[in-house]
Amino acid sequence: SLMITDECINCDVCEPECPNNAISQGEEIYQIDPDLCTQCVGHYDEPQCQQVCPVDCIPLDPSHQESEEQLHAKYLKISGKA
Ligand code: SF4
Ligand code: SF4
Numbered sequence: 001s002l003m004i005t006d007e008c009i010n011c012d013v014c015e016p017e018c019p020n021n022a023i024s025q026g027e028e029i030y031q032i033d034p035d036l037c038t039q040c041v042g043h044y045d046e047p048q049c050q051q052v053c054p055v056d057c058i059p060l061d062p063s064h065q066e067s068e069e070q071l072h073a074k075y076l077k078i079s080g081k082a
Contacts, residue, residue: 001034002047003061014049014058020078023049034064035078041068042075 001022004014008029015023015030020043022036032049040047050058066074076082 001037001061001064001066002032002039002049002058003034003064004030004032005057005059007055007057009055011054013052013054017048017052019043019048020075032058032061034061035074037064038071038075038078039066041071042079 004023006029010025010029012025012030015025018037019040020036020038022033023030024033025031047058050056073082
């Protein structure tokens with residue numbers, strides 16, 4: 001999963017780009033649900049939120065590190081294909 005850091009400026013550009021609806025507005029900044037973020041595996045070659053974020057504040061979440069296989073399995077599960 002990726003994560004949004006406190007450098008987020010609440011611009012709302014990333015949220016509609018997420019194919020998994022993993023991004024939502026939190027109390028202070030936007031947030032990513034690690035159970036829904038596949039790092040865009042299954043949908044796109046690159047994480048779409050990272051592509052559009054103007055302040056580059058969406059790194060890998062060190063507490064949710066996953067292999068390509070795990071991300072693909074998550075994609076299958078949340079898209080109802082598993
Ligand atoms: Fe959504 Fe992809 Fe960003 Fe994860 S990497 S939050 S799936 S847009
Ligand atoms: Fe925050 Fe970046 Fe998303 Fe804008 S695109 S809401 S700055 S994480």
